[in-house]
Amino acid sequence: MSYLDNIRTFVRVYELGSMSAxxxxxxxxxxxxSSRIAQLEDHLNVRLFQRTTRNLxxxxxxxxxxxxxxxxxxxxxxxxxxxxxxTENPRGSLYVAAPLGVGRRLIAPQVPExxxxxxxxxLRLRLTDRRVDLTSxxxxxxxxxxxxxDSTLRIRKIADVERILCAAPEYIAARGNPATGAELIAQGHxxxxxxxxxxxxxxxxLITPEGAKRFRVSGRYEADDGEVLTDWALAGQGIAxxxxxxxxxxxxxxxxxPVATQTPPEPIQMACLFTHRRGQxxxxxxxxxxxxxxxxxxxRSDVPA
Numbered sequence: 001m002s003y004l005d006n007i008r009t010f011v012r013v014y015e016l017g018s019m020s021a022x023x024x025x026x027x028x029x030x031x032x033x034s035s036r037i038a039q040l041e042d043h044l045n046v047r048l049f050q051r052t053t054r055n056l057x058x059x060x061x062x063x064x065x066x067x068x069x070x071x072x073x074x075x076x077x078x079x080x081x082x083x084x085x086x087t088e089n090p091r092g093s094l095y096v097a098a099p100l101g102v103g104r105r106l107i108a109p110q111v112p113e114x115x116x117x118x119x120x121x122x123l124r125l126r127l128t129d130r131r132v133d134l135t136s137x138x139x140x141x142x143x144x145x146x147x148x149x150d151s152t153l154r155i156r157k158i159a160d161v162e163r164i165l166c167a168a169p170e171y172i173a174a175r176g177n178p179a180t181g182a183e184l185i186a187q188g189h190x191x192x193x194x195x196x197x198x199x200x201x202x203x204x205x206l207i208t209p210e211g212a213k214r215f216r217v218s219g220r221y222e223a224d225d226g227e228v229l230t231d232w233a234l235a236g237q238g239i240a241x242x243x244x245x246x247x248x249x250x251x252x253x254x255x256x257x258p259v260a261t262q263t264p265p266e267p268i269q270m271a272c273l274f275t276h277r278r279g280q281x282x283x284x285x286x287x288x289x290x291x292x293x294x295x296x297x298x299x300r301s302d303v304p305a
Contacts (some may be wrong), residue, residue: 160267206260
């Protein structure tokens, strides 16, 4: 078993925080994963992880070795790129995260064409509306809406995404259609809110004649899944703030209608987030280029006529 395989296994165990998770990720058995770590520790004559029945924690030596291990793998990948033209024929696994709506409507439909174009690449797509940690979760790339919390990561902007406040005609018939954000608040409308970990209140940033303003909104409905908010809006339960591309079909069919059109929501940034090391990987760059080329125009779409 090669020393390089042991290093790759160590890096995945470190990033995923679990022998079993790393084994599944690398498609090797837990026994092989454990054996590779043991061989590496024997070779280095140090303990890389502290193990308990519930936790796996890197030692100080493990933390130091991780930095060097990443540099080794980066150097190997770079060397391979020079001799096998890996930019045109990339290989290996890509680990990508995206919000549910972005992933289902924009990313996932493009994946088959990408994998057909690059048959030696496999892609593992994780869809979640929660914020992800690229390093600890072992991700190569994450698509996101908004502003990242970690300023040390690299960002590649895709577009400013147009958004809309919308509700079902049944809701409008029962509660009325406020013309502005101020009316929405004053009339006590039911707002459907997307919850992020740590959120203590909900604010919608709307464009008023005086400029962009934050409106503190409330409602009995909240979820950490944006698709659930769309379903609630379609069922007539309240007003949702959505990227237009996520609800374009419902707007076109009349199942949802615009709300508070005199103070529309401020556009939100869509971008890719990646570490410097991951961004040097040719297959990561190729996937970013591929996706951005195909979805850039879609996410800038205006409200259907």
